Amino acid sequence: MNAPVHLAETVVSSQKSPDAQKRITMPNASTKPKHGRRSRRRQRDDPARNELVSSSLESAQQCLFNQDYGTAFVHYLLALNLAPVFKDFAKDSFRFTLFKWADELDSLGRIQDLFGCYEQALELFPNDEFILNSVGEHLFKMGYRDEAACHFHKALKMRPDYPEARENFYRVANWLVERWHFLMLNDRGRNQKYQQAIHRAVESGCNTVLDIGTGTGILGMCAKKAGAAQVFACELSKTMYELACEVVSANGLGGQINILHKKSLEMEVPKDIPQRVSLVVTETVDAGLFGEGIIESLIHAWHNLLLPPQSDSESSEPSATGRVIPAGATVFAMAVESPEIRRHHRLCFSSVGGLSLAACGELRSPVSCNTVPDDSMEPYTTERLSRLPGGYTALTQPFTALNINFNSVQELEGLSSRPVQRLWLPITKEGSLDALAVWFQLHLDRNNSLSTGPEEDTCWEQAIYPVHTTKDFALMLGDKLQVEVSCHDAYLRLCSVAVLRDGHEILLDASIPDQPDPGPNPNPEAQLCSALASLQTDHSKDFCLLESAEMALLNNQDYHRSFQSAVSKLFSHLKLANPRHVQDSSDPLYALDVSEGFSLLSLIAASQGHVKAYSSVEKDKQQEVLKKLARSNNIPERSLEFWLNCTEDDQGPLQRPPTEKLWSAIMLDCVETCGLIRQKLMDKASLARCLLEEGGRIFPERIVVHGMLVESDMLLLESAVQGKEPTLGFNIAPFINQFTVPVHVFLDFSTLDCRHLSEAAELFVLDLMDTNANYTTRQVKVKVTSAGRVTAIPFWYDIYLYEDISVSTLSHNSHWKQAAVVLQEPLQVQAGDWISLCVTLHKSTMSISAQPDNQPQPMD
CATH class of the missing domain: 2.70.160.11 (Hnrnp arginine n-methyltransferase1)
Structure with missing residues (x-):
């Protein structure tokens, strides 16, 4: 069934060999006709070539019959390159062969060969919607969303009613052209302020403009409309680059704005632009201001692409100096309480679904800000505070965390070496500290600014720095919260460090042990003593990371309680119907949990007794957490297995148990966190039904x-x-x-x-x-x-x-x-x-x- 690897690799590698490529695709193209009349002469039949084409097509069919897809693909490739006239005749068989061979290469991990085959297929059939869609699916699976969506989009252009390509495109389009692009373009106030700032800059003498991260091209077009002599733009996303080119051309500016598909960090003078520009416009800022790399790109621009800034002591003409829009920013923050933020970033309950979680150790989301950067953690996430379910409570007044001048290269370069700023903030309202919320005011120029604050009607969200270590610790009036502000690695970092209460400093990075609920009016002295005592304990820094959606799932009490009731009811019914499941310990009920990510469902099933449960949890650390919980909840070690440790095929966990028995229960993860039905759910359900014993059930059933x-x-x-x-x-x-x-x-x-x-x-x-x-x-x-x-x-x-x-x-x-x-x-x-x-x-x-x-x- 496996293809001869050497033959497939020879054809794939022919992409890199000009001579080999000529031999396969264009046998007579290397000699250019010397006379125009010669190109009109009828090409003679080549019996040897015809024989080779015929035998290759026959061999391809025979290989298909033998399920030798790699060799069949090679034969088709050779025949159709030599005789394109057969492309329509062999198209369906060629597609089938390609897709089967691609699946084999994918399963073998031969990704370079896989995409090499697709490249060769698209040379033969550049507008084939089925091949384009299949390439997109593999690209998306590999994490290349931008490139995947380009293929899905092109497939739809070829065939607008192609449902698979349309659904794939919809799945990826939210990442490809993020929804904030629409909000931003619908935000008239924001657009007008940028336009006014650019117009004033061009009027003051900024004749040459570079738009960094142009998106749709709107800021570059504003500069051209304002009268700039030369406008350049760059865009890293291939999709947005192509979109910007379309937009600029449609607005009659195609020859007047030069758009480059590259990072500004890779741009040079005179290779990419003929000379340094006098104005850079950009909005490469995220909710945390620096997350899209504006600091690095502006430092590079000042050193390589921009004219030097105007000094207060100089009287040089504006045209001889450079400037940036926006000119700078002020960052604000405040401490907040929010149950919604809390349940997405730390464990809120001591037991879930009948299982005690005391032994699981510290679980936290990968969003955690520390003064020392950690590559495994993200410093912040984003939320629109005005839309948080359950709302939020401000525990401090807003405070200024940072000021930055984008027109000072010295200030930009010195940002990462600034000393850590420590602020003491009075607590203005009692509550549980869940996060620091951050927003900023973007100063476009002296006259215009944009605010991303939570009370503003804007397209912006706020940056959220969740706090993990304040369980059962309430801030009180009279307390002061210490916050550290730094920017060591081009990310703005805010960290809640300590609380000052009655002259005592309580460090928040020391884990506070679980305490009984003190009720609505806890004793401040007892709480303080408990917090101080925790500082004397050597707490392990070992913790397990869960995605924020997984943490929210773990905190979903209703779901786990309902599942516990459902599985208990099913297993009781099965045990009554077949008592040997209880009497014979070697003949348990079998349950399989194929949930995405971290899941307790296998443990809840195993806790029912006489059940062997298989979990699809993959990460070693998460498996260790489940093992600890099993031991602490008196679940026998033999009652829990990890399915992907028992099978070589990690693409198909829906199989029989290793004992060749059938499953009593199969738990399917049916709904994505985003609110959509999971792809191929009905296919998985069809397969799962075939693997159930009599009376067994799929969870959920409908x-x-x-x-x-x-x-x-x-x-x-x-x-x-x-x-x-x-x-x-x-x-x-x-x-x-x-x-x-x-x-x-x-x-x-x-x-x-x-x-x-x-x-x-x-x-x-x-x-x-x-x-x-x-x-x-x-x-x-x-x-x-x-x-x-x-x-x-x-x-x-x-x-x-x-x-x-x-x-x-x-x-x-x-x-x-x-x-x-x-x-x-x-x-x-x-x-x-x-x-x-x-x-x-x-x-x-x-x-x-x-x-x-x-x-x-x-x-x-």
Whole structure:
């Protein structure tokens, strides 16, 4: 079944050998015709070539029959390069061979060979939508989202009705063109302030401009419109680079703005731009200001691409000096309490699903800011504070954490060597310290600035520096919180260090041991003594990292409690039906948990007794945590196994147990954290059903999808550039709106700014246990309860684990977010109207279309 490796590698490597390439693809192309008349002469038949083509095609068919896909691919490649006339005839067989061989190369880890084969295939069929889509799938799997989306997008251009490419493109488009691009372009105030600052700079003599991280090209076009003589731009993302080129060309500036597909750090004079520029414009800032590398790029620009800055003591002309927009920034921060932030970054409960977690050690998210940089940790995450479920409480007044002047190269270079700044902040409100929230004011010039503060109506989120080590420790009025501010590695770092109480300094980086709940009015002296005592204990620095979504899952009490009830009910039923499972210790029930990431479900199953549970947890440290929990909860060591340690095929964990028995329960992870059904869920469910013993069940057994009609301008602003008016006079919307996706993910429906226009309605049912109960399309009629515009249909799930035991992804402590279908054209409705929804499921991807219903009937 395996192909001769040497033959496949010879063809793959021919890409690197010009002579070999000529021999295969263009046998007579190396000799250029000396006379024009000669090129019109009829090419003679070459019997030897024809014989080679014929035998190669026959050999390819025989290899296919023998499932020798590598050799078949080589024969097809040779034949079709020599005789392109056969391409249409052999296209389907060639595709089939390519995909089979690619899967084998992927499973063998021969990634370079895999993409070499695809390159050669695309030379033969450059516009084949199936090959383009398949290349994109492999690229996406390898983490190359930008390149993957380019292939998906091109496949859709070739065939707009190709569902696999469309669904793949939608999956990746949220990362490819991030949703903040739409919000930013819809933010008229932000756009106008940038335009005004650029206009003033050009008027003052900044004739040559470089736009770093141009995105859609809007800032570069503003500079050209303002009268700049030369405008250059650079963009690292291939997709955004191509988009910017389209936008600039469509606005008649194609020959006037030179866009480069590269990092500004790689640009040189005169290789990339003929001379140093007098103005750099950029918005390469994230919620934490420095996270997109603005410091490094500006230092490089001042040394290599920008004219020197104007000195106060100099009287040189403005055209001989350089400057940057934005000119600088001021960073603000405050300490906050937020249950939502807490449950995503540290363990909030001592027991989950009937399991004591005392032995698990310290669990934390990978977002943790320390004064000493740690490559395994991210210093901050981002949240829109105004939309946090449950809200937040400010525990201190906002304070200034940092000022930075982007027009001073000395200040930029000295930022990382600044001494750590230590601030003592009075506590203004009692509460639990969960995070430091950070925002900034971006000073474009002397006249214009932009604020990213939590109270601003802006496209920005805030940076969140979560605190991990203050469990059961409440800040009180009269306390002072010490915060350290530093920037050692081009990231802004804020760290809560200590609390000053009654003259005693309590360090927060020492783990505070679990204490009984002191009630609403804890004794301050007892709490202080407990905190001080903890400083004398040598606490292990050893901890286990969980993704923030995994931490939120661990803190989802309802889910684990419901699962415990469901699995207990199933196993009790199976034990009653077959008593040997209890009487014979060598014949236990078998349970398999194939959840994504860290999961306690296998342990909960094993805790039921006479159950052997298999976990799909992969990371060694996380496996150690489960083993510790098993021991501390008196679960026999033999009752827990790690499935991927028992099988060589890590791509297909849905197999029989090693004993050749069947599974009593298989736990599938059905819903992604972002709010979408997991890809290939129904395929996995079909396979899982074949592996169940009589009476065995899949968890969950069915999923009911609910939705609601809403009016939400916010969802429109985050999904596409709105309005018919050009953005600052530039035609941008038609181009970036190509990357609009119909489903908005990672949505918090409880805090979404919207009006409910209907009651919740059942939209769809996925039955994982009964394949005959499923359908692909369902028509649902929904009655409008309030007049307005239907702009979106948020949806969520009731997940039925077993019989009537269920959990909802809409509950207040759910680790899942919600999603919403955003309509391309809003529907104007009146109370009493009926809307017909067509809900379609294609390979686990759900789509919803809506239209007025002229003959309404009550919904089933």
